[in-house]
Every structure is written in structure tokens, then in C-alpha cells.
Amino acid sequence: xxxxxxxxxxxxxxxxxxxxxxxxxxxxxxxxxxxxxxxxxxxxxxxxxxxxxxxxxxxxxxxxxxxxxxxxxxxxxxxxxxxxxxxxxxxxxxxxxxxxxxxxxxxxxxxxxxxxxxxxxxxxxxxxxxxxxxxxxxxxxxxxxxxxxxxxxxxxxxxxxxxxxxxxxxxxxxxxxxxxxxxxxxxxxxxxxxxxxxxxxxxxxxxxxxxxxxxxxxxxxxxxxxxxxxxxxxxxxxxxxxxxxxxxxxxxxxxxxxxxxxxxxxxxxxxxxxxxxxxxxxxxxxxxxxxxxxxxxxxxxxxxxxxxxxxxxxxxxxxxxxxxxxxxxxxxxxxxxxxxxxxxxxxxxxxxxxxxxxxxxxxxxxxxxxxxxxxxxxxxxxxxxxxxxxxxxxxxxxxxxxxx
Numbered sequence: 001x002x003x004x005x006x007x008x009x010x011x012x013x014x015x016x017x018x019x020x021x022x023x024x025x026x027x028x029x030x031x032x033x034x035x036x037x038x039x040x041x042x043x044x045x046x047x048x049x050x051x052x053x054x055x056x057x058x059x060x061x062x063x064x065x066x067x068x069x070x071x072x073x074x075x076x077x078x079x080x081x082x083x084x085x086x087x088x089x090x091x092x093x094x095x096x097x098x099x100x101x102x103x104x105x106x107x108x109x110x111x112x113x114x115x116x117x118x119x120x121x122x123x124x125x126x127x128x129x130x131x132x133x134x135x136x137x138x139x140x141x142x143x144x145x146x147x148x149x150x151x152x153x154x155x156x157x158x159x160x161x162x163x164x165x166x167x168x169x170x171x172x173x174x175x176x177x178x179x180x181x182x183x184x185x186x187x188x189x190x191x192x193x194x195x196x197x198x199x200x201x202x203x204x205x206x207x208x209x210x211x212x213x214x215x216x217x218x219x220x221x222x223x224x225x226x227x228x229x230x231x232x233x234x235x236x237x238x239x240x241x242x243x244x245x246x247x248x249x250x251x252x253x254x255x256x257x258x259x260x261x262x263x264x265x266x267x268x269x270x271x272x273x274x275x276x277x278x279x280x281x282x283x284x285x286x287x288x289x290x291x292x293x294x295x296x297x298x299x300x301x302x303x304x305x306x307x308x309x310x311x312x313x314x315x316x317x318x319x320x321x322x323x324x325x326x327x328x329x330x331x332x333x334x335x336x337x338x339x340x341x342x343x344x345x346x347x348x349x350x351x352x353x354x355x356x357x358x359x360x361x362x363x364x365x366x367x368x369x370x371x372x373x374x375x376x377x378x379x380x381x382x383x384x385x386x387x388x389x390x391x392x393x394x395x396x397x398x399x400x401x402x403x404x
Contacts, residue, residue, distance in 0.1 A: 012170045012174065013071075013072060013121065013167070013170070013171070014071070016121050016167065017069055017071055017072070017075075017121060018070070020069045020114060020117055020118060021066060021070055023117070024062055024066070024069060024111065024114040025062065025066065027108075027109065027111040027113075027114060028058060028059055028062040028111060030109060030110065030111070031055060031058060031107065031108055031109050031111050032059065034105055034109055035051055035052070035055050041100075042097065045099065045100035046097050046098040046100065047096065047097050047098075047099075050093060050097040051098070051107060054089070054097070054107050054108075055107065057086070058086065058090065058107075058108060058111065061082075061083075061086050062111075065079060065082075065083070069118060072122055075118060075121075075122045080115075080118055080119055080122060080123075083114075083115045083118060084115050084116075084119075084131055084135070086108075086115070087111065087112035087115040087116075087135060088134060088135065090106060090107040090108035090111075090112065091106045091107070091108065091138040091139055091142055092138055092141070092142060093107055094106040094107045094142055095142050106139070106142070112156075113159075113160075115131065115135070116128060116132045116156060116160045117160060117163060119132075119160070119164070120160045120161075120163040120164035120167060121164075121167055123164070124164045124165070124167060124168045125160075125161045125162075125163075125165040125167075125168060126164070128160035128161055128163065128164035129157065129160065129161050129164070131160065132156050132157040132160040132161070135153075135156065136154075136156065136157055139152065140153060188380065272301050273298040273299060273300060273304075274298070274300070274301040274304040274305070275297060275298060275304075276297040276298070276299045276304045276307060276308070276336065276343060276345075277292045277293065277295075277297045277336060279304055279305070279308040280308060280311060280334055280336055283311065283312065283334060284334075287330065287331050287332060288315065288331075288332045288333075288334065289331070289332070289333045289334070290333075290334045290336075291333070291334070291336065292335075292336035293336065293337075293338050297336060297343060299343060299401070299403065302381070303381045303401060306378075306380065306381050307345060307377070307378075307383070307399060307401055309373070309377060310377045310385070310399055311334060311345055311347055311399070313373035313374050314374060314397045315332055315347065316373075317395075318330055318332045318347070318349040318351060318395075330349060330350065330351050331350050332347060332348065332349045333346075333349075334347055342400055342401060342402050342403060343400070343401050344398065344399070344400050345398075345399040345401075346396060346397065346398050346399070347396070348395070348397075349394045349395055350393075350394045351394050352391070352392060353389040353390050353391045353392055353393055353394055353395055374397070374399075378399055378400075381401055382402055383399060383400050383401035383402065384399075384400050385398070385399050385400075386400075
């Protein structure tokens, strides 16, 4: 699923596992190099066979388990236990291989830190503390409580706890971010559905309510039902289901594709480009004047459709407040400007204008023509929407969208 791919892509654990895999390979080679350099000491006063046997086991174990440290799902508890056993066995075999203590490092040397770090990355700081305590006890048992030994034991113990704690914090942050992304995606989908409802069902319900014939009882009843459905839908998509919403029947009406603001937009893939000029030109009508550059105005297909829908929502507001599109009142002008870095669409009307504070009040009432159908669409495609209105002189809506 896309969400799972997105969460996997942003994981901070993956580089830690890769670093651990590289660390184990490098420290294995380092342990082999130490054996070669100290070979004379082993042959003079030790048991080289024990040293060679252990290093051979270490190399084979590291090679066979290299894929185990590429991710948390492969790093099983059985592997961690086996890895820690190999590390502790190497420490305990060091005095056997070198009774005279001529070779200062233990047989696995710094390789044992990789075993402890695997616990830290896989299980967090608590298990890392346990694993480092086991390794530290093995070191103290073989080398005694010398200053250097105690220093190294404490250093590994503190480092493993710190790394384990950082991993736990990173995982918690990832979970929080993943939840936030899911909530954001759900919110965007809710807004998209709300816009579709507003641009279709709610507009038709409003039209039915306004055109109900007061002299026809059936029409009056139809208008009343349309008004109830409209109010219920507005409450539902604005702030949650209203009381008794389950009992409300679903409206059986569809938007009129011939009406301005509801003209059909060609379906197509979001890939490629679309001529915005051609889309907006279809909104020209008897009371709508459209002006644009002579040439094409290409935009990404999805961006062009959303901008065209926002223009349709702006025209709906014109017909709602300034008069119907059938010529009974109100005119609108659409101006398309193709700037170097952005596209600007201006929708102007000669209606009564918008009273101060009316936009905020309409949003609070659940009327989403501005908040979702226009502002919401522009926000999702990276654009902006601004309003200028003077009482008695109409309203001007300016929509700006970057080309890329």
C-alpha cells in the first residue's frame, strides 16, 4: 500500500541496520588481522589452534548471518542469542588461547560490540543493557578489574544504552509521523468528498428549494424536504453527523451538466498536461464573458481540473447571490492570465458584494463554497485564493496557481 511504502521509505532504522552489517564485516576482518599480527605470540606461549579455530568459526558465523542484520524482521531473538554466545565464547577462550597474556585484545576484539549493538537496534536500551552487562561480566572474569578493563566495559554499556534509547525515540517519532500522515490523508479525502457534494448535490438541493412553486402543495413539500436534506448534508460534512442523520433518505438528484458551474470536465489521467484555456472557455455563456491569451495555457491535468472546478464554484456563488445564469440578473467575467511562473484566473461579478465577515460566518454555518470548493482546491494544488469585494459593486476572486 502507498502508506506502507511511504513509512518504509522514511524509516531511520534502515541505515542503522546497514551500518551494523558493515561494522560486523569490518570487525571480523580486523579480528583476522590481529590473529595474523600476533601469530608469533600465540606460537611461542599459547595455543594457536584454539585461536585459529575460534577465528574460523567467527568468520563463518559472520558470513552466514550477514543477512540477519539487514533488517529488524530478520534479526530474530534466536540469532541475537547465538550472536551473543559467539561473542562471550571468544572472550572466555582468549586466556585459553594465550595463557601468558602476551596478546592484549581478546580473540573477537571489538567484534563483540556489534553483538551488543544488534540488541540495541532490535529491542531497545533495556535489552542492550542486559547484553552489554553479559559481555562486561565475561571481560571482567577473564581480565580482572583493571582500570582499562572497567573503562571499556562501562564505555560499551553506556554506548549501547544510549543507542538503544535513541532507536526507541526514533521509532516513537516514526509512529507519530505515520499517524499524522494518515490523519492528513483522511482529512484531504474528506475535504475532496465535501467539495464534490457541495458542487453537486447541495447545489441541486438549493436550486430545488428556491424554485419550489408556492401554489403547488407537492412542490412546497419537495422544497421543504430539499431544504432539510441540504441542511443535514452541510452539518454532516462540516462538523459530523447530525442527530437522526441515519433516518434521512439519500437525495436522488444529480447536478445539471448544462448549468454554469457544473459543466462536465473531461475525465482523464492526472499525468500529462491540459490546456486550461480550453477548459475555462466552455464556461462562457450569455452572462459570462471569458478573456484569455491567444495561445494554449498548459498545466498539469489534475491542477487544471481543480482550478476549473474552483472557477465553477466561484460562478455558483455569483448565480446564488447576484442572479441566475438564465439572464434574470447578474453578470460574470473570467480573466485568464499566463504569467512566467504562475497562472492567474480572476472571476469578477457585478452583484451586491460580500458583507464584511460574511465569509467566516458562511464557513461556520457549513457553507463550503469558499472554504472547500475554492480555497480547499487551491490549497491542494499549491495555489492561493483571495477575495476583494465592495458593497454594491460586486466581488472579485483571484486564483493563483504555480505552473510547476
